Amino acid sequence: MNRNIFIGGAWPYANNSLHVGHLAALLPADVIARYYRLNGDNVIYVSGTDSHGTPITVRARKENVSPDSIAEKYHAEFVKNFNDLDFSYDLYTTTMTDYHAEHVKAYLKRMYDNGFIYEKEEEQDFCPSCNAFLSDREIIGVCPHCHGVAKGDQCDNCLATLSASEVLDKKCANCGSKTILKPNKHLYFALSKFQDKIKKLTDDHANIWRYNAVNETYKFLDMGLIDRAVTRQLEWGIDVPFEHFEDKKIYVWIEAVLGYLTAGNKVADDKGIDFEKFMQKGNVTSYYVHGKDNIPFHTVIYPSLLMAIDENIDLPDHIISCEYVNMNNEKMSKSKGNLISLNELTSMFDKDSIRYFMLANGPENKDTNFSMQDFITNHNKFLVGTLGNFVNRNLSFMNKKFDGKICEGKIDENIKALTKDYYNEIGSLIERGKIKSAIEKAFDYVSEGNRYYSDRKPWEQVNNDIDEFNDTTYTCVYMMANMANMLMPFIPHTCERIKAKLALDFAPSWKEVEIKGNLQVQNNELLFERLQ
């Protein structure tokens, strides 16, 4: 029976280029999506660019452009990065679309009707001459720590994070008038009501979610869940769908994370699927794939929003939250200047070489290190030395001796049985989110191929017993076809190239591929070049 699978890849924020850390966090989702599609399951795999919020408005003001031009620029860059690396999203969208805005508003109304969103007045900075409440960034004052010039949310001098209430001697950044405090109406989400339910959700998934996700969630719960503001005094964002909130926008924390539902809904709409039914508890298996800094959003806030919308929506089944990638054994950061962007990476290396490295060396359970040396060593050892070698030693021999003609032989029964076992084991690893072990296992299969070739010594068989030689070669080609199928979730472009080499036209699926009849090698091209 076909299963319903929902996969949400994290939404990158549109004010900086993506780097290898993002890729390590996001790539496992693509493997999971490709695997389930090969299985014939109904997959909805979505993500998009998180395009609202203060950092974008700050940057826009600094560069003297509009916030949407910043967001559009990075969105276009992300789309190109994901295309370059063969991500197979059913939809990669942005929070700037009308579709997203309209659906977010509808979800907000449902949460309000269900009693989880309420109004609350709070004292807020107001400029009497502009006759407007001020956002944090429109407040200029004095830092309580260093007495330097501070904004409403941060000191420009000592960089301390501030709340507007701590800032001294506050003035309006637009006109310079002294601010006064005035009661302002905001909407709040009753997150505190979900403390017990999130605790139970975490207990229930203690052995399914990644270890770091379970840990971080308990830590977050220990601090006690507190209600969060839904509205914000801002100009850049989605309008609030209630009267008397026309001067405010929906806070980005609530709107961006609902992108999973709005994007999923869009895919379902386009495919003619009933999304509510698709996402019902018991009807779907869901995966949320992101970096560890995003854990509480996916294990606490998002499930609480889901419960506030509808008790029957599936809550995150799998949390695939990776650790950090360090650069040459140092923490990656913009200030250190040691980030490698995906723009740079894709301009230097083959996309499958990048995919292979990030999956096989991904920070699944602990921080990992990225260095050019490791990258090159891995490429040469596994792509050139293991996979490339198996394909090349077989096919170039056939080219040299038989003009590329491969006669049908008998496929080794042990190898057939072994092949089926590999599909089962790799599939089970992917379903449990163990992507690193899964790609290792898939390359073990390639090594089995090399071992089989060496053990059978076809270079001797060719002179002594041509039938034995044909059986060996045909078994190797059978394995090659299965590599081109089994490696599809990990390095899809290379799989297509292997198929093209032998003019194999099987439809990919997660089961053993059979080959029939004589075959002809189509080209001499190496799969991978050795890197220096």
Ligand SMILES: [Zn+2]
């Ligand atoms: Zn300061």
Ligand SMILES: [Zn+2]
């Ligand atoms: Zn003013």
